[in-house]
Amino acid sequence: MGDMDSDSAGPSSIGAGDLAFLSLVTVRGPSMVPALRHGDRLLARRAPSTTRVRAGAVVLAAWPQRPELLAVKRVVRRVPGGYWVEGDNPHGSDDSRSYGPAQVRAVVLGRCWPWPPWIPATLRR
Numbered sequence: 001m002g003d004m005d006s007d008s009a010g011p012s013s014i015g016a017g018d019l020a021f022l023s024l025v026t027v028r029g030p031s032m033v034p035a036l037r038h039g040d041r042l043l044a045r046r047a048p049s050t051t052r053v054r055a056g057a058v059v060l061a062a063w064p065q066r067p068e069l070l071a072v073k074r075v076v077r078r079v080p081g082g083y084w085v086e087g088d089n090p091h092g093s094d095d096s097r098s099y100g101p102a103q104v105r106a107v108v109l110g111r112c113w114p115w116p117p118w119i120p121a122t123l124r125r
Contacts, residue, residue, distance in 0.1 A: 019046045019106050025060065025072070031087030031095070032058075032072055041113035042072065044106035053083060053104050061085045061095075061102035070105060071095070 027040040035058070036042070044060050053059060053075050061073045061083070073085035073095050082101035087093025096102055 019044070019060070021046050023060075023106060024112065027072055029092070030089050031093035032074070033089045033092070035074075035088050036072065036111065040111055043109045043112050045109055046106050047104050049103075051104065051107070053078075053107060058108040059083075059085065059104045060106040060108070062105050063099040063102050065099060069094075072108065073102070075104070 023044050023046070025042050025044055027036050027038055027042065029038060042058075047053065047059070055075055055077055057075045059073060059075055060070050062070050071087075071094070073087055073093075076084040076086055076096070078084075079101050082103045084096045085102045085104075086095045086097065
């Protein structure tokens with residue numbers, strides 16, 4: 001899918017509105033530490049604008065004032081104009097605290113790499 005923008009986790013080769021139904025993205029930057037780390041690979045499902053996203057969900061978010069930025073964040077709550085999203089690392093995250101409400105472009109289904117710990121070692125080869 002290509003590289004990601006700094007401090008984000010969205011494909012830089014496509015715009016926020018051009019996500020495939022399923023997308024593989026790579027985390028870039030420290031904003032989601034400790035849950036996700038730089039280099040982790042995630043599988044995300046595109047979220048139509050009518051999708052209701054629950055608090056605590058990890059998503060790919062975009063902001064109108066930063067259309068080139070597609071970032072992995074955690075949903076805090078629904079607010080007028082979209083969702084309030086924040087990184088898990090408050091000292092290394094550009095999120096709704098900086099840009100206000102975000103639009104959810106995709107919901108992260110899970111981490112693909114490194115292998116999640118619940119996958120048996122025999123299947124990791």
